[in-house]
Amino acid sequence: MTATVEHSNGTAAPAAFGYVAGSAPADATAGERVITYSEAVREAMGQAMAADDRVVLLGEDVGVYGGAFGVSGDLHGRFGGERVRDTPISELGIVGAGVGMALSGLLPIVEIQFSDFTCQAMDQIVNQAAKIHFMLGGAAHVPLVLRAPGGSGTGAAGQHSQSLEAWFAHTPGLKVVMPSNAADAKGLLLSAIDDPDPVVVLEHKLLYKTSGPVPVEPVRVPIGKAAVPRRGTDLTMVATGVMVSRCLEAAARLEADGVSASVVDVRTLTPFDAETVLGAIDETGRALLVQEAPRHVGFMSEVAARIAESESLYRLLAPVKRLCGLDTPIPYAPQLERSVVPQVDDVVAAARALAVVG
Amino acid sequence: MTATVEHSNGTAAPAAFGYVAGSAPADATAGERVITYSEAVREAMGQAMAADDRVVLLGEDVGVYGGAFGVSGDLHGRFGGERVRDTPISELGIVGAGVGMALSGLLPIVEIQFSDFTCQAMDQIVNQAAKIHFMLGGAAHVPLVLRAPGGSGTGAAGQHSQSLEAWFAHTPGLKVVMPSNAADAKGLLLSAIDDPDPVVVLEHKLLYKTSGPVPVEPVRVPIGKAAVPRRGTDLTMVATGVMVSRCLEAAARLEADGVSASVVDVRTLTPFDAETVLGAIDETGRALLVQEAPRHVGFMSEVAARIAESESLYRLLAPVKRLCGLDTPIPYAPQLERSVVPQVDDVVAAARALAVVG
Amino acid sequence: MTELAEAPAASDAGAADPRWAREALLTMYRIRRFEEAVDDLFARGMMHGTMHLSIGQEASATGVCAALAEGDLIASTHRGHGHCIAKGADLLPMMAELLAKDSGYCRGRGGSMHIADVAKGNLGANGIVGGGIPIAVGSALAQKLRGTGAVVVCFFGDGATNEGAFHEAANLAAIWQLPVVLVCENNKYGMSFSTEKSMHVATVAERAAAYGFPGVRVDGNDVEAVFAAATEAVARARSGGGPTLLETMTYRWKGHSKSDKNLYRTREEIEQWRADDPIADFEAKILDAGSLSVEDLEAVRTQARDEVRDAVRRSMQAPDADPRAFLADPAAAVFAAPLGSHVAGAPAVEPHGLGTALDATEESK
């Protein structure tokens, strides 16, 4: 599971909805080095905090402990407890506090230890943060960043392993990103901090320790742009989160068999970059949609729907194929846990089958 | 907006997952009379409570007040405050209490005043109720019924008008039903009370005052079966909740223009009756998918995905068309509120356009 | 940091001070007349949605907001017209909002339950019981970090104190010793469920014991008493002494909302509380103190009545919120427009000790 460089060359092009970063971007190819995904997240936060006193981080154990997954690391040492603020175990309270801070001149980043605990804070995320700008007729906005790791693979079982992106993507007023590699982890987070609207950044536990080249400078990856880290001719894999690297690995293996696959990294679920995603599907006429979350009413349902209601439908050479997590909670036992979400072998098998249909 | 009888003849056929009601159903055609949707819900609760002391209702203002929408009505008078229990404003607490009651020999029905307030209780719904049976390896189960009205149209604005069914449908371990008429409101609720698993029953505020024929006897409508209240030849409308009656009205109007439409009432979102829904789409080759919820990653995305990945794809005469709520919160002003969710005119227009494509 | 206007000292204030008395009375009348007009418009089918009226509770909003300085903030509730008016909102855009006009505070998108007047320091009503409390606490944390000196008041009802949001937010306010005043307007019912049944303690105020800050109960129908207690709590907050839970005992004369059949309370109880009319009580005190004349009071009444009539008349004539404009670009309504700075929604208080934007810093690289 290696992160790739091809799709990490984000530039601070205007994001959707007209929000433009205030300065020209640094050149993305200059000054890269290989760091981990979690270092990249930390670097983004550190650079933003150094540059702007309004940026603050709060969450459970983000201080001396350095974060449940070690992501905040030394930020507490660098910026102190006022700006890197440990909180009690009160997800609803701290997301709400983030909303209030965002309404009052700060740029808060709230870390939720596991994305599963957003359940505790759904009112503040959905009924407050997402809707305030709209309900107030534009009189206020909520520049809140919510960071939370999702996903399975660590044996943490049903309440600590969910992939909940579909809920957030279905909530008008939220922007939702899922960085799949270190460079995007940094660049998308910088864009999220920049963004005047609430942005949910869904990181992935298994990716934290993966590495990739990341620009030294605070280079934003625009919210609203998908990436195409690999182009092939026989089928197009569309993936989110940890599934992007699985698809890339599968694509590499398939190449040996003479099957040539494109891989699209959705990156931004809302706003969704239909142009890039459908364009890449049109090129091959076969779509394999891969997500970790359960299939039923998941994000890939939306991608399939976009195909079904567009001209892309006429370019399909085979029915769309979704490869998703089973419609079950995530079990504890490693052998069961692996069996309920797509693995590289599953992607290879599904791709092979799809490549010959029709 | 009139409820129809065609698809209300539920029988207590075995529901999905092998759960069979313990007795033969009463004959559904016998002993019907016209009552409102909210009377039908109340009747189901009353009959279940009369028949089984384990059935209890709890929620905010369900007692003397009779429920925020008057649904519980006289149940408090009939069954007393122990079994029709007013609670403080504590959604998380009362859903959790329902889970504990369900684990301890009772059959609780928890009413949430507006489905928007499930946000407060998501932990108990999603991390507890939905997963306990699975996480405990089957050692316990949670026969909890969660009733909550969703939908817009009453001027209650963004925090009181959401249609959140996609979240619940995407949560493994929950069964999700959306009765669209009075008979189903009774019959699906009876099945939900019968069901050994947690069932989320999403009622609709605008439907509460609509009427339709409802069996006097406690006739269950099986969970897991869609209904086809109208069969046509030119296109198939697939709808949920309040959109079913809008589609039926639209279909009646279209008939005058020579456009013949089927209408499918999904009724059960999980488990989803793909056979009936896709079967009805196959018959016409044109699918108009209609929901009140925002389009992006909504339930109709799943229906579209099912088409796109099945043989139904080859029978399509035109791309699938979704007609959904806008991807915005629900605004307050009546003219704005109407404009963000599909109205009968919108269905008619979309159907007309779809009928001539391809 | 902007200097905050001084709040009137408690000693000057009260029925005996003609200026203060007139202001407080006018505010209470504005609230009452505004809500009577709303009630009427609703009854005549000219208003949409549902309405939660605070008639009978005017002294609480008025006394609390009178204790605030310019730049201070409030977060309000579903029963928020009074808070909004007491915090200085204009009646015209308020009424326009309720009448679904484009000139309403929320351009017709929010309605009664979401009216905010951010410029005046009202962070907004809230349709979610308890929803505003964590937000107010977060705003207070921002005031503290930014060193603005501003105090945040959060209004909520007795019923809201049974929500987890109250608990979590109160605890955060306590541990961080934030400049916030938690004002619980105890009108004896959360919808239909009485405080006797919804909690097993006699007062909401004593719930402060769980957080280690003062809890104070006051006659919420006595505008002077509310003002005095709020002034003390605000002073504590402003001086770094941390939060206070202030419980104002009051009563709503009208039903909870439009669906209320008043089955859970007796006519006698309602009558008894109506006899304790905060406005009439205060008028009697004013006349006792001799600070204003009967004619002065009449003038206040007339002014409030005229302002409300004017707001109704003018908003009736205003253009409706326009779905076509809205539908042309719904995303523009959902997401914030491009902004030079993120600081919007904040009161007109300069950041203190806070640096420049990331972009500016980058440019200087």
Add this chain to the structure above:
Amino acid sequence: MTELAEAPAASDAGAADPRWAREALLTMYRIRRFEEAVDDLFARGMMHGTMHLSIGQEASATGVCAALAEGDLIASTHRGHGHCIAKGADLLPMMAELLAKDSGYCRGRGGSMHIADVAKGNLGANGIVGGGIPIAVGSALAQKLRGTGAVVVCFFGDGATNEGAFHEAANLAAIWQLPVVLVCENNKYGMSFSTEKSMHVATVAERAAAYGFPGVRVDGNDVEAVFAAATEAVARARSGGGPTLLETMTYRWKGHSKSDKNLYRTREEIEQWRADDPIADFEAKILDAGSLSVEDLEAVRTQARDEVRDAVRRSMQAPDADPRAFLADPAAAVFAAPLGSHVAGAPAVEPHGLGTALDATEESK
């Protein structure tokens, strides 16, 4: 209604009573040896996931559960091995669960954070901080409505008392005067955040003041003191006197979980608490009282060690949870199998005063 076994009277119990002392000591050793084995298996890479060990906290689980009668229930936490063992679970299916075996309590689907032994009255561990509290309260409401006479104990940590779930559930328990004991195991930290920082009151026990029921703090490392306090609270609950918040002061010797580098506490603090070893303390008391001999204590230790070794050995040999069987019908794992009655998950207590099922009634029509 099933008659509940009498809990041992507090007067008989303690170090001086050989039977009680032996049982309590054995339970504490079982917990410690079990968790040491887990720690070891984990360190050797033979165990998956993460583990929250309660080593150092054994007296709390043991003393509380000793106060319970058969048919009473508990709800537990992420740090739940001790509760589970103290409530009578078998070590073999516990260990098998952690080793991802099909014979585990949860068939490998739950792991450490979801172990339940419903038959023994353990409603389950919970991966969600505070998640079990409303569930325990609901179970207590069911006991009351069904007239079972059973009491429900809910364990949670100090950190959990900052969650809204604690507040809402405590309030429900209070207003309905439920037979529930809320046991807060205060080990001074919620992960890394100390109670001094996470709350502005000195004790968790005083938070009971917000709900109007007793709050009691006890030395959680003294199994006799815990037992005595729990016995009183359980008796209150059983006799209709409502809930108690019981705060047991204790300490976890190990890190919060596997990711803990112990940066937030000092070596001295850890050493100081390790010196207050609940097991060694109790052994000293037993020897003081002369109820058991040194050889008796040695026999207890041996028994616990052997039981744990046996559980490890036998579960290592047991078949793994099988993905093929699982994948053959995942829905069968997610949803309940057809059941003649809904009553499962309930303790083996007969319904009291409750009627027949809807189906039966219908048949009789």
